[in-house]
Amino acid sequence: TDYMYVMRCTQEEGGFSRGELARYGNIELSPSSGVLNYGQGLFEGLKAYRRADGPGYTLFRPEENARRMQHGAGRMCMPSPSVEQFVHAVKQTVLANKRWVPPQGKGALYLRPLLIGSGAILGLAPAPEYTFMIYAAPVGTYFKEGMAAxxxxxxxxxxxxxxxxxxxxxxxxxxxxxxxxxxxxxxxxxxxxxxxxxxxxxxxxxxxxxxxxxxxxxxxxxxxxxxxxxxxxxxxxxxxxxxxxxxxxxxxxxxxxxxxxxxxxxxxxxxxxxxxxxxxxxxxxxxxxxxxxxxxxxxxxxxxxxxxxxxxxxxxxxxxxx
Incomplete structure (x- = not known):
């Protein structure tokens, strides 16, 4: 879609600060980034739907995805956005890409939050910098069988x-x-x-x-x-x-x-x-x-x-x- 959401933090900062929307595109990573060398990364998946009863969009329990990412980040020695930061970022991503939300009953806008160790680290250790981002894509059914068994x-x-x-x-x-x-x-x-x-x-x-x-x-x-x-x-x-x-x-x-x-x-x-x-x-x-x-x-x-x-x-x- 047109836009993605990006937010960064370092080990010294100890937490994520203000994020921003950016045009969807490639990102730059060091060859020695934690995610490329040691797989220090998490992702989530959730959907936004066009409302049937008027203008607007519906999200399905995004706070649960935020909490699950926080739990995973603890296991992977990573900082994580707060629930409020996560949900705000999801909403901003949907609104910025609203023209890509399929008509009601025809699919959904799939949102992919990513949390990665983007900082350079050669030895086996947590990365010194982390990037949280969300991108989106309109989707239909997952299996080729559609909704069939x-x-x-x-x-x-x-x-x-x-x-x-x-x-x-x-x-x-x-x-x-x-x-x-x-x-x-x-x-x-x-x-x-x-x-x-x-x-x-x-x-x-x-x-x-x-x-x-x-x-x-x-x-x-x-x-x-x-x-x-x-x-x-x-x-x-x-x-x-x-x-x-x-x-x-x-x-x-x-x-x-x-x-x-x-x-x-x-x-x-x-x-x-x-x-x-x-x-x-x-x-x-x-x-x-x-x-x-x-x-x-x-x-x-x-x-x-x-x-x-x-x-x-x-x-x-x-x-x-x-």
Whole structure:
């Protein structure tokens, strides 16, 4: 888009000061910058939508992205903008690029905040200077399938994260290692890869770019974030909405058996939204999960002689959630 937002600070300053909008373009970095040599960087992702009820734009919980960046910055020995600075920068970026926000219902303006060690450092140490910036791009759906159900492949050899690592923060170094598994899966017709834990190799963690939920017997479960799973903002929102609606929601270990036997599986994330999963392929066997919950409901309705689409049905609300 036309503009990006830029703000800088040094170790001596101890915090970010006033930022400014600049024309979108290339940035200059020292060959010995911390981000290029040691991967000292974080990024976030959020969206702005054109309002349906009049002029203006809507942001989805930007303060949660700000807090997540602060948490990640602590892990990566970096200063971070305050929540107020982060949200202000996001708003300024949207307003400066308002002509790029798609029409209501036709997409969103994706915002990519970056926090990088831009200062030069040869020895292994935190960079002496940091740059925070936000750029934007209009986007549609993330998967080529659009909003249709997707097919996932369970990866057994490549692991996204390990205990004690950085899987629980949105550091840039988490993403290049999954590219090989993701590209191999897509070459075989899968939309994305599901990763298992690196210790037992039997507990599902997350996909390359999104969190995972399984529905079984009326309960909604998602892998607990215990340092190896990114705490997604959409994930947290689904948990809160489901609990507010009366569903039993569990944050726990989700085994591969739980996944294969689930009535319903769906992914959540800023990019993917809420995307249903059609099939899971594990050890060469493809299991279809998309229609299981509907079949279970039909059987229960047949047994109880209750209209599945009648008022008060919890299943109808879950259709909207998952």
């Amino acid at each position: 997707i097919n996932l492949l369970v990866e057994e050899e490549i692991h996204r994260a390990m205990p004690g690592g950085t899987g629980g923060v949105k550091t840039i170094s988490n993403y290049a290692p999954v590219l090989k598994a993701q590209m191999d899966a897509r070459s075989k017709g899968f939309a994305d890869v599901l990763y298992l834990d690196s210790v037992h190799k039997r507990y599902v963690e997350e996909a390359s770019s999104c969190n995972l939920f399984v529905v079984k017997g009326g309960a909604v479960a998602t892998p607990a974030t215990a340092g190896t799973i990114l705490p997604g903002v959409t994930r947290r929102s689904i948990i809160e909405l489901a609990r507010d609606s009366g569903y039993q929601v569990e944050e726990r270990l989700v085994s591969i058996d739980d996944l294969i036997s689930a009535d319903e599986v769906f992914c959540t994330g800023t990019a993917v939204g809420v995307t249903p999963v059609s099939t899971i392929t594990y050890q060469g066997t493809r299991v279809r999960v998309q229609d299981r919950r509907r079949h279970a409901v039909e059987e229960a309705v047949h047994d109880s002689d209750v209209d599945p689409d009648g008022p008060g049905g919890g299943q109808e609300r879950m259709d909207g959630c998952g």
